Amino acid sequence: MYGNFIYFVIGLLIYTTYQSPKHSNYGPIESFLIFILVFIGFASIVFFAFKKLEKTIEKPELSYNYDRFDSLHIKLQFLAVLCFTYNIYGLNLKNFLEIFSIFKTFPSLLSFIFLIIYTFYFAIICYFSHGPYEKLYNENTNRSEYVYSNISFSIPVLIPWIFISAFLDIIELLPFDYPKQLINSSGGDIIFFPIFLITIAVFAPVIVQKFWRCSSLENGFYRSRIEKICENANLKYADILRWPIMGGKMITAGVMGLVSKFRYILVTNALLEALSPEELDSVIAHEIGHIKKKHLLLYLIFFAGFILFSYSIFDLIRYFIFYSYFLLKLIESSGENISTVFSIVFTIIMIIIFIIYFRFLFGFFMRNFERQADLYVFSIIGHASFLISSLEKITFFSGRPPDRPNWHHYSIKERIDYLEKCQQDSIWIDKHEKKLKISIIAYLIGILILSILTYYIHYSFIQKKLTKEFHIEYTQRLIEDEIKKTPDDPTLYKLLGKVCLERKKFKKALISYHKSNALKPNDPEILNDIAWIYATCENHILRDYQKALEFALQAYNLSQSPHIIDTLAESYYVNGNFEKALELEKGIMTMKVDDKSYYMKQIEKFEKALKNN
Helix, strand or coil: CCHHHHHHHHHHHHHHHHCCCCCCCHHHHHHHHHHHHHHHHHHHHHHHHHHHHHHHCCCCCCCCHHHHHHHHHHHHHHHHHHHHHHHHHCCCCCHHHHHCCHHHHHHHHHHHHHHHHHHHHHHHHHHHHHHHHHHHHCCCCCCHHHHHHHCCHHHHHHHHHHHHHHHHHHHHHCCHHHHHHHHCCCCCCHHHHHHHHHHHHHHHHHHHHHHHCCCCCCHHHHHHHHHHHHCCCCCCCCCCEEEEEHHCCCCCCCCCCCCCCHCCECCHHHHHHHHHHHHHHHHHHHHHHHHHHHHHHHHHHHHHHHHHHHHHHHHHHHHHHHHHHHHHHHHHHHHCCCHHHHEEEEEEEHHHHHHHHHHHHHHHHHHHHHHHHHHHHHHHHCHHHHHHHHHHHHHHHHHHCCCCCCCCCCHHHHHHCCCHHHHHHHHHHHHHHHHHHHHHHHHHHHHHHHHHHHHHHHHHHHHHHHHHHHHHHHHHHHHHHHHHHHHHHHHHHHHHHHHHCCCCCCCHHHHHHHHHHHHHCCCCCHEEEHHHHHHHHCHHHHHHHHHHHHHHHHHHHHCCHHHHHHHHHHHHHHHHCCHHHHHHHHHHHCCCCCCCHHHHHHHHHHHHHHHHH
């Protein structure tokens, strides 16, 4: 179930990093029909895959059956991601919906629609995996309950995104600009998002427990038992809840909430029925350990750390894609819109980074936090015998092999072995505490260094220069991409010439301007820029003073704008006619010009040349 977190965040990354292309691959009706066909095809593949698996499960207790079930689940989840990606990038469904005014006003509504589409793909997997799941785990779980439990379990990771999206929509609708300016300022987003994230983390448990359909555990033996151990541990909480996950048939417990007023302890019916009172105490002690060791707060810090990390490398990834020879050739050879391919490559890199961060770094801390919570039982109860026996019962009732690990928990065998080691010698408790302490300090130091680097990367002079160069080059690539599609458009060559001139790629600028002039003669701006390059180019090989005067005169005959007159004056100057250059430049001073300082410098230059002649 924890793996669903990762897949849902991947879906959010795919949607939020999408850049709408100028032209869609299909019309709206074609795209809708293909979308339906893709969804039906996906559902058919999932149905037959799980039916085939269910028929081949002979003895549920064999461990390789669990491997096959998990492996198929992962493969189909990956297929769901691919289908959703095709809906976004291949069918451009977002493009067709963005035109509606309601989605322009409330972009979060459109985001929510695509979230529902993504959820449907996973609901299909859960729906058809129910049969093999029941056979493997010997559980008589209602199919709809099974689907709802799997989907709703991912709610905690979706709530921050949903609330932030809705909040930003509201900010945009406000009649005054200060909140918008604050959030969009260089430091506003850095201040806003952590505060908003903490606020959501504090209040989210109230919403989550409603989505999970939890109910208050009635007064009686079990509640009194849990209340007593919480009182002994001096743990405050809002309520103890029955957790109906998988119809309450999963043997598990949980705790959520950063502050006591919004903190909930969760237990399932199966847990209460399967464990002895002493074993229940040990499981609750484990959950108390999560609170006492600040694991929930640390999870929030790790999540914020990923946001900071993503923010710090956002521009670096863009630069890497754009200046990578291999990726550049991939983009150019794809034949697709450059912004679309760029967006796809960027999304893939972000997904890889996300998986590495959460699967390995975050996973490392999750496993070790679970172990630390296991060890907290020694602080409350004094020994781990009942926790060990409860883990053995979970193994027996679940049917899963005890030596089967996952990315967020050590295997039950590893947990039992370590608890037994600690019972024999408490030094192992201290060793684990020291290991975690060093790991957390190392992480926090890394975050501090990253924060400093992030500030330098995003707000230094070098970054501003890099960003400007990147945007100019990106614009050039977009124009070149459009030229491939419409090679007879003079405006595109004109724009390309201007971009190349700004980047000081004079030869390419000249070629582009000449192509534009050939397609659309007598454009004074094009003629003027050609003349200016021939007259002043830093690459002296490209200079041609006679051509400069020729093109400048053509531009002047079409338009007498100040900058065109200045180019003609400069052309006379480089050809040695200083008197004519001075006459033209002085004429500009009689015209309405916002800033005359540049033209004054030109007059001084021409006067000095005339005097020295």
